[in-house]
Amino acid sequence: EVQLLExxxxxVQPGGSxxxxxxASGFTFSKYAMTWVRQAPGKxxxxxxxxxxxGGYTEYADSVKGRFTISRDNTKNTLxxxxxxxxxxxxxxxxxxxxxxSTSGAGSPTQFDCWGQGTLVTVSS
Amino acid sequence: DIQMTxxxxxxxxxxxxRVTITCRASQTIDIFVNWYxxxxxxxxxxxxxxxxxxxxxxxxxxxxSGSGTDFTLTISSLQPEDFATYYCQQxxxxxxxxxxxxxxxx
Numbered sequence: 001e002v003q004l005l006e007x008x009x010x011x012v013q014p015g016g017s018x019x020x021x022x023x024a025s026g027f028t029f030s031k032y033a034m035t036w037v038r039q040a041p042g043k044x045x046x047x048x049x050x051x052x053x054x055g056g057y058t059e060y061a062d063s064v065k066g067r068f069t070i071s072r073d074n075t076k077n078t079l080x081x082x083x084x085x086x087x088x089x090x091x092x093x094x095x096x097x098x099x100x101x102s103t104s105g106a107g108s109p110t111q112f113d114c115w116g117q118g119t120l121v122t123v124s125s
Numbered sequence: 126d127i128q129m130t131x132x133x134x135x136x137x138x139x140x141x142x143r144v145t146i147t148c149r150a151s152q153t154i155d156i157f158v159n160w161y162x163x164x165x166x167x168x169x170x171x172x173x174x175x176x177x178x179x180x181x182x183x184x185x186x187x188x189x190s191g192s193g194t195d196f197t198l199t200i201s202s203l204q205p206e207d208f209a210t211y212y213c214q215q216x217x218x219x220x221x222x223x224x225x226x227x228x229x230x231x
Contacts, residue, residue, distance in 0.1 A: 035220075037169075045161075045169065045212055047220035059219060062126070100174060110220040111159045113180060115168035 002026040002114045004096050009119030016086050020119055022079040022096030030054075030074040033099040033108035036081050037115075038092035048094070049081065050110060057106040064090075086123045093118040127151050127215050131223035137231040142203045146226045148196045148213035157217040158196045160189055163225075164209045172211075173198060205230075 008020040022034070036048040049070040050059040058070050069082040079096050097112035128151040138144050148158065156176040163169040171180045173189035176196060186201040200207055208230050213223040 044225040045163070045214075045222040047214075047222065050220075061219065095168065097169075100171065100180075109157075109175075110216040111171065111174045111214075112161075112169075113171045115170075117168055 002098065004098065004114060004116035006094065006096055006116045006119035009094065009121045011122045011124065012086055013125050014087060014123055016123070017082070017084045018086065018121060020081040020083065020094055020096075020121070022081075022116060024077045024079065024096075024098070027098065027114075028102070029072075029077040031102040031104075033103065034072060034079045035097045035099065035110065035112060036070065036079075037095045037097055037112070038090075038121075039095070039118075040089070040092040043092075046092075047110070050108075051079070052106055052108060053102070053104055083121070086121075088123050091121060091123045093120050127154060127218045127221055129213050129215055129221055129223040131211075131213055131226050133226060134224065135227040135229065137229045138203055139231045140203050140205055144200045144203055144228065146198045146211055146213075146228075148191075148198075148223050150194045150196075150215055150217075152217075153193045154215050154217035156192045157215055158189070158191065159214045159216065160187075160198045161212045161214065162207075162209045163212060169212070203228075 003025045005023045035050045051070045067085045071080045095118045098114040100111045100113040160173040161169040
């Protein structure tokens with residue numbers, strides 16, 4: 001059974017940093033691109049960042065570019081999101097998601113067949 | 126960015142009803158639209174990918190259609206477990222989601 005378990009969320013002051021992690025199991029992690037999606041309170045889903053299977057290709061939403069860094073450790077089946085210079089508008093439930101197909105490189109279609117339960121990030125003074 | 130506009134934003138229906146949710150893209154995006162179901166406190170669930178492909182394990186009462194800029198998700202006969210929020214998502218450019226359609230029990 002595919003499982004994704006996020007961790008690392010919490011309360012942080014504006015301008016602060018957090019590092020989210022997503023532990024994956026039940027599939028060959030190194031063969032799939034991964035993505036972070038967030039949902040602000042009372043709002044819809046927002047795609048945040050994507051990383052290719054090897055980690056060599058990344059993409060970011062304009063709203064987080066230059067502040068967030070996605071990475072992965074294929075030896076530990078773990079996905080990360082380093083979040084710096086946090087703002088109040090980054091407050092959200094952050095989900096990690098597995099891409100549907102095992103496509104190598106930059107071209108993995110952004111469609112997600114398995115999601116974690118999410119980890120809550122609150123940015124407030 | 127490609128904008129995805131869903132309608133309606135909310136909908137009340139009864140068990141057994143046929144329901145259609147639409148999504149319009151701000152530019153042509155071929156067939157690159159996915160649909161998700163999201164229940165409170167749960168992870169989102171992929172229903173349809175690339176406009177009309179039913180994801181494995183999803184009941185056949187769910188179907189999708191469309192290409193270019195206009196897309197639809199149809200539930201042929203609502204079941205109690207279908208009351209949730211539904212999102213479309215395009216993958217032609219950087220992924221963007223529609224604002225969601227909340228489906229409530231009438």
